Amino acid sequence: MLILYCHPNCSTCKKAKKWLEKAGIAYEERDIRLQNPDADTLLALRQKSGLPLKRFFNTSGMQYRALALSEKLPEMSEEELLCLLASDGMLVKRPLLVSDSMVLVGFREEAWAKALGQ
Numbered sequence: 001m002l003i004l005y006c007h008p009n010c011s012t013c014k015k016a017k018k019w020l021e022k023a024g025i026a027y028e029e030r031d032i033r034l035q036n037p038d039a040d041t042l043l044a045l046r047q048k049s050g051l052p053l054k055r056f057f058n059t060s061g062m063q064y065r066a067l068a069l070s071e072k073l074p075e076m077s078e079e080e081l082l083c084l085l086a087s088d089g090m091l092v093k094r095p096l097l098v099s100d101s102m103v104l105v106g107f108r109e110e111a112w113a114k115a116l117g118q
Contacts, residue, residue, distance in 0.1 A: 002027040005037065005089075005096040016095040016107040023118050032096070036089030039082040045096070049103035053081045056105060058093045 004020070004027045006013035020027055037045065046053050054073055058064055069091075073081065085091055097104040102115055112118070 001099070003030060003098045004028065005030050005032045005035070005092065005098070006094050007032055007090070010094055012107050013095045016097070016112070019107070019109060019112065023116070025116060027097070032089035032092055032094055034089070036086065036092065039086040042082050042085050045098060045103045049105065051105060053078055053085075056085055056093055058091055061090055063088060063090045
């Protein structure tokens with residue numbers, strides 16, 4: 001089962017949902033504000049994805065800018081980064097598509113098509 005963490009008002013999330021529906025791919029939707037992954041889950045997602053943890057941050061979001069995270073992230077430990085991401089779903093890059101075997105961060109149609117065999 002695919003889990004799609006998204007924000008209802010996010011235009012990129014809407015594009016991703018439309019793409020999944022058009023491709024006939026079933027998924028469970030989770031509002032990232034209300035059901036944000038906890039630190040342990042985020043660590044598992046990072047490990048599964050092979051991506052650096054900094055790629056999980058929504059660098060274009062208002063929260064990211066308000067907290068001046070572009071300056072703070074390089075000095076933070078992995079544990080601090082995980083706790084920060086787990087504290088506020090609006091800091092997490094979205095959409096976040098998760099299955100037992102993969103994690104896709106952000107929506108890039110070509111990457112999703114390749115990962116999902118479309």
